[in-house]
Amino acid sequence: MPQIRAGQIVAFYLFDVAETIDLPAISSLVGGLTTAARLAPKPATPAYVQYEKPPVSFDGAVLGIGELDGFQVRLRAYDYGVVSVALSRAFCGDWPQLIAVGQDLIENAELEQRAEATAHTMVERLRPALVGLRSSFLSEDYLVYVIHELERRQTASDVIGKHGEAIAAMLRGERQRLSEQERTKILRHRISYLDDDLVIPTWNAAFVYDTPGGAQAALEILEFANSQLLEFRYYDELLDRELASIYALLQHPKWYDEWIGSRYRRAARQVHALFIDVNELTDRTENSLKFIGDIYASRLFALGSDRLGLERWKANVQEKLKTLDDVYRNAVELTTISRGQVMELAIVLILVLELVLFFMGVMK
Numbered sequence: 001m002p003q004i005r006a007g008q009i010v011a012f013y014l015f016d017v018a019e020t021i022d023l024p025a026i027s028s029l030v031g032g033l034t035t036a037a038r039l040a041p042k043p044a045t046p047a048y049v050q051y052e053k054p055p056v057s058f059d060g061a062v063l064g065i066g067e068l069d070g071f072q073v074r075l076r077a078y079d080y081g082v083v084s085v086a087l088s089r090a091f092c093g094d095w096p097q098l099i100a101v102g103q104d105l106i107e108n109a110e111l112e113q114r115a116e117a118t119a120h121t122m123v124e125r126l127r128p129a130l131v132g133l134r135s136s137f138l139s140e141d142y143l144v145y146v147i148h149e150l151e152r153r154q155t156a157s158d159v160i161g162k163h164g165e166a167i168a169a170m171l172r173g174e175r176q177r178l179s180e181q182e183r184t185k186i187l188r189h190r191i192s193y194l195d196d197d198l199v200i201p202t203w204n205a206a207f208v209y210d211t212p213g214g215a216q217a218a219l220e221i222l223e224f225a226n227s228q229l230l231e232f233r234y235y236d237e238l239l240d241r242e243l244a245s246i247y248a249l250l251q252h253p254k255w256y257d258e259w260i261g262s263r264y265r266r267a268a269r270q271v272h273a274l275f276i277d278v279n280e281l282t283d284r285t286e287n288s289l290k291f292i293g294d295i296y297a298s299r300l301f302a303l304g305s306d307r308l309g310l311e312r313w314k315a316n317v318q319e320k321l322k323t324l325d326d327v328y329r330n331a332v333e334l335t336t337i338s339r340g341q342v343m344e345l346a347i348v349l350i351l352v353l354e355l356v357l358f359f360m361g362v363m364k
Contacts, residue, residue, distance in 0.1 A: 004098060006149040007091040008215075011071070011105060012142040012223050013115035016234045017123050018081040019132025023056045026077060029126055032062035037076065037220065053079040060085075063121055068114055075122050081132070082227045083122055085115045095166045098145060105143055106173030106205060112141060138237070140230045143205040144222060145170055146215045156198035159209055160187060171205045191303050193296040201307045221297060225304045232313035239320040 027034045036054035060066060060073025067073065071087035078084070091098060105111065119137065123130065145167075154162070168183040178186075190200040198209040199218050208218045305311060 003094045003151050004147055004149075005092060005151060007098075007145070007147040008088055009091050009098075009101060009105070010144045010146060010219060011087040011111070011115075012140075012144070012226060013085040013087070013112060013119070014140045014142075014223075014226050014230050015083050015085075015116065015119045015137040016081055016139075016230050017083050017119065017134055017137055018130040020081055020130075021077045021079055021083075021126065022129040022131070023053060023077060023079050025129040026056045026058075026126060029129055030058055030062045032058055034058040055079070055084075060118065063118075063125060065118055065121065068118065069111060073118065075118075076223075077122075077126065077129075078227050080227075080231055081130075081134075082230055083119055083126075084223060084227065085118050085122070086223070087111075087115065095163055099166055099170050102143065102145060102170040102205070103173050103175055107141075112139075115141075138230060138234050140226050140233075141204070142222065142226050144208060144219060145205070146208045146210075146219070148210070148212055148215065153196065155195050156190075156192040156209065159198055160190070167200060167207050171200065171202045171207060173205070189303060189307055191296075191300055199300060199303075201304045203307055203309065206304070217297065218300060221301050222304050225301060225308055225310060228305070229308050229310050229313060232310065232317055235317045236313060236320070239317065243320065243323065 034056050035058070037051060037057055055076050055078045057074060057076040060068070060075055063075070065073050068087055071089045074086040074088065076084040076086065091101070116137070116139065123133070127133070150159075160167075164187050165178075165183060168178050168186045171186055172178060172182070186202060187200060189202075190198060192198050193214075196209075197211070197214055198207070200207040201222065206218075206222055208215050210218060
C-alpha cells in the first residue's frame with residue numbers, strides 16, 4: 001500500500017501580459033465555459049474573503065490544450081493584466097517518488113517554455129480584451145505538492161516529525177542531503193489551522209497537507225500571492241526604466257532650458273502621469289482580495305507573501321514612487337524658476353524698449 005494514497009502536484013506559471021484585462025469579455029472570446037474564482041474560507045465561522053473583481057478561469061481544452069506533459073491545464077486571467085497557466089496531476093505513491101517528481105519539475109526549462117507557449121495562445125484568443133498589451137512577458141513559476149490522504153491519519157506534527165527531511169528536500173529540489181540548519185529554516189515557516197492540516201511555503205514551492213477543499217483554498221491564496229509578486233516586479237522594473245529616462249532628461253538640459261524651462265515642464269508632466277498611473281495600479285492590485293473575519297486565510301496569505309518576498313518588492317516600489325514624487329516637485333520648482341526668469345527678462349526688455357522709444361522721441 002502506498003504511503004501517499006491521494007494527492008496532486010500543481011505547477012503555476014504566471015505571466016504579466018497587459019495593463020488590464022476586460023474579464024466580462026472573456027466568456028464570449030473563448031467560446032466555452034468560464035468560472036469566476038471564489039475563495040472558500042477554511043473555518044466554519046462566518047468570514048469575508050472576496051475578490052474585488054474575481055479572476056476568470058477556464059479549462060485548457062477550450063483552447064484545444066487538453067493536457068501538457070500529462071498535466072491537466074487550467075487557465076486564469078486577473079483583471080490587472082496577469083494570466084496564470086496551472087498544470088495539475090494526481091499523485092499516489094511513496095515519499096521518495098514524490099521527491100523525484102519535484103526534482104524533475106522545479107526549474108524545468110522545457111515545461112516552462114511549453115507553459116509560456118500556452119500563455120501566448122491564450123493571449124492571442126483574449127487579445128480584444130487586453131488593454132496595454134506588453135511587448136514581452138514577465139513571468140513567475142511556483143510548484144505546490146499537495147497531499148490529501150496518507151496510509152493512516154497523521155497530525156501536522158506527525159508529518160513534520162516523520163517526513164520533515166523529505167518535505168525540505170522537495171521544497172528545495174535538491175538531490176543531495178540538506179544540512180540540519182537548512183531543514184530547520186525551511187520547516188520553521190509553516191501554518192496549521194486544525195490538528196491535521198499543514199502548509200509550508202517557500203520562495204519557489206510549497207507543501208500542503210489538507211483535505212481537497214482546504215487544499216484548494218491554500219492553492220488559491222498561493223497563486224494569488226504569486227500574481228501580486230509578478231505585478232510588483234513589473235512596477236519595479238517600469239519605475240527603474242522611467243526614472244533613468246527622466247534623470248537623463250533633467251541632467252543634460254539645453255542652454256535655453258534655463259530660460260524657457262520646456263525640458264522641466266515635459267519632465268514634470270511625465271513624472272506626474274507615471275506617478276498617478278503606478279499608484280492607481282498598485283492600489284488596485286493590493287485591494288483585489290479582501291480578508292475580513294478569516295484569520296487563517298489572512299495568516300496564510302501573510303506567510304506566503306513573506307516567503308515570496310512580496311513586502312520587499314512593495315517597499316521597493318513605494319520607495320521609487322517617493323523618489324518620483326521628489327523628482328516631480330523638483331521639476332515643478334525648476335519650471336517655476338524658469339518662468340520667473342522669463343518674466344524678469346520680459347520686464348527688462350520692455351523697459352529697454354521704452355527707453356529706446358523715449359530717446360527716439362516716440363514716447364514723451
